[in-house]
Amino acid sequence: MRQRNGSQKVGKGKRHRCPSWVAPQLRWWQLPPQTPERAVLVGVEKHQRQAMSGMESLDELERLAQSAGVEVVGRVLQVLARPQPATFIGSGKVEEVRRYAWENQAQVVIFDESLAPAQQRNLENALGLKVIDRSQLILDIFAQRARSLEGKLQVELAQLQYLLPRLTRQWQHLSRLGGGVGTRGPGETQLEVDRRKVRERVAVLRRRLREVARTRYIHRQSRAGVPLPVVALVGYTNAGKSTLMNRLTSAQALVADQLFATLDPMVRHLRLPSGMSALVVDTVGFIHKLPHGFIDAFKSTLEEVKTADLLLHVIDASHPLMQHQQTVVESVLDELEVAHKPRILVFNKLDLLDGPPLVPFPSTASLVSAHTGTGLEQLLYRIEAELLGLxxxxxxxxxxxxxxxxxxxxxxxxxxxxxxxxxxxxxxxxxxxxxxxxxxxxxxxxxxxx
Ligand SMILES: Nc1nc2c(ncn2[C@@H]2O[C@H](COP(=O)(O)OP(=O)(O)OP(=O)(O)O)[C@@H](O)[C@H]2O)c(=O)[nH]1
Ligand SMILES: [Mg+2]
Structure with missing residues (x-):
């Protein structure tokens, strides 16, 4: 095995090592900025056909890793009928991942599948590297993005939900639960606490979230003065919800070509063609294989969707997996028990389509480009008509x-x-x-x- 950080290696992303005579004088804030963490992604291709192939799912995992500020140095895919109890992938594949990761100076291995605590521990021992799974990566992104008090509370709750089942078995694995990528949040502080304390903290978080949500609701009502109809933007992450919100309401929502750019809901006033008013809510996007406990933890944010009068389901019409993404969102809406709500399907990013779509758009859908403004006027009329229909x-x-x-x-x-x-x-x-x-x-x- 080649030595990591060995003197013969001057690779991209290699951690800086100060000569011993310099180190004592340096403080951490004087050290050169750390290069992004380097990661190897591991996915599986199941035997039965899936809506998303193993490679497509890895593409998305790579986007997630990039959104978390991680540099992906490679990926390994194994065709697998069923996971191995000890290490999820087979032992030969573990060795292949180990060699590849060390040769490419990776610091972390990210699995596209949910790992049981024991599998995670065994893999870390076998690979000699930090191992995290897709859910933990998503939670890390949330932790990096959370700005509002409510967002932070929700992320902490989601992280504890992830942690709780992992506390039930072995204790020693706790020592690694703090380590995701760019870790923030409670993982680090939960290392010493026991299950009872985690449960107590969960109860406190739930209570505080209820209070925050109540205050937010009161603020919203008092800001509006009257109960205006609410239109909620929902959809897969990166579909263009915030861009659409900005175009419709001149809001200043953060738009970024990264997954989960929006975490906190934003509410803005919308003026419809005949002068009628409504509120528009932009909220967190959904994704394939959402972390377990996400809906529960993000209940107060998703409350905005539950209380909305009308849902705008924004779909990235230029995405090759558009249909699958649509299905994922539909199933989350089902889980939120809002599937019965009036809904407009908004196919966005029309400007990126070269020809007709692979799957024809439903005749009732709205076709827009939030980027160029195409179709937005018709969309406004449609929103007004739907609201008036209610x-x-x-x-x-x-x-x-x-x-x-x-x-x-x-x-x-x-x-x-x-x-x-x-x-x-x-x-x-x-x-x-x-x-x-x-x-x-x-x-x-x-x-x-x-
Ligand atoms: N070409 C094109 N790009 C668009 C359009 N709408 C959005 N985008 C781009 O798509 C990316 C994601 O847009 P956002 O508005 O942040 O997407 P979102 O649905 O709010 O994403 P999350 O907050 O991460 O769930 C950005 O790079 C936008 O500039 C569009 O109509 N055409
Ligand atoms: Mg957004």
Whole structure:
């Protein structure tokens, strides 16, 4: 086996070693910046046909690794009927990975599959390197991205959910759970705590998250002044949700060609063609093989999706796995119990399509390019039509002093007719069901609805 950091190697990404006579004078902040961690990816190709091949899944894992700031130096794929209990992949393959990783000065091996704690430990012993799995990589990205208090709490909760089943068996593996890539978050601090303490922390996090979510909700309501209809952007990570949000609302959401650029939900005001108002929520994207416990941990963020009146499912029409990504999102929406909500399929990135799509778009879909603006005007009309479809039509005669109700109808819905007489105002409008009830309640006796 070749020596790592041996004097004969001057490879890309090699860690700097200070000469012994310099080291004592240097402090960590004086050292040259660390090169990105180097990783070898390991995936499996199952015998039965999958919606995503092992190689395609590795492509995505590589994007995830890059999004986490890791440099991928190679990948190894094994065709495997079923995982080996001890090391997931076969022993010959482990040796191949070990040799490849050491020859390429990798510091970490990332598995595309979920590893049991014992498998992870055995692999680390056999490879002599840090080993993490896809879920841990995703959680590391989340930990790097979390900015808001809510985001940080959710990431910590997700990390603890990942940790908890790993606490049930052996204790010694705990010593490595802190080590993902660019690790932050609770992994490092959980090394010494026992299961009871983790559970206690989980309970505290859940409580704090409930409080934060409540405050956020109150802020949102008070900012809006009135309960505006909510449109939530959902979709696979990198589909273009934030770009679309920016185009529709002049928001300043972070857009980046990396996975999980958005972690915290962002809410913005949307003005529809007829002057009607709504709120748009941009939120965390979904992915194939989401970490176990993700939905539970991100409950308060995903609450935005649950309370939305309308979902815009944004799909990257230029992605070769567009259909699979769509299915993944559908199944997460199922799990969130929001599959019944009215939804518009928005096929985005049309500008990247050279010819007709591999699979024809459904006739009811909206075709857009958030980049060039194509189709956005039609999308706005479509959003308005869908929201109006959720509304009730009322025709009421209101007392003249109830100008507040007229103003409300204008703000929350669409007023078709507004006629004043000496003693009343006749209003015909499309409004949300709750407001329709209020209008009827305060109407004069000659009220009738269509
Ligand atoms: N060519 C082209 N690129 C687009 C379009 N929409 C988005 N993009 C690019 O796609 C990448 C991802 O866009 P985002 O808006 O960050 O995607 P997202 O769905 O919010 O991603 P996450 O927050 O990571 O879930 C960025 O590089 C965008 O510039 C489009 O219509 N055309
Ligand atoms: Mg985003």
């Amino acid at each position: 509304f009730q039509q009322v025709r009421v005669h209101l007392p003249l002093h109830r100008g507040d109700l007229v103003a409300r109808a204008k703000q929350l819905g669409r007023v078709v007719e507004e006629r004043y007489s000496a003693e009343s105002v006749e209003l015909c409008a499309f409004v949300p069901a709750r407001l329709a009830g209020q209008l009827r309640k305060h109407a004069l006796s000659q009220t009738f609805s269509l």
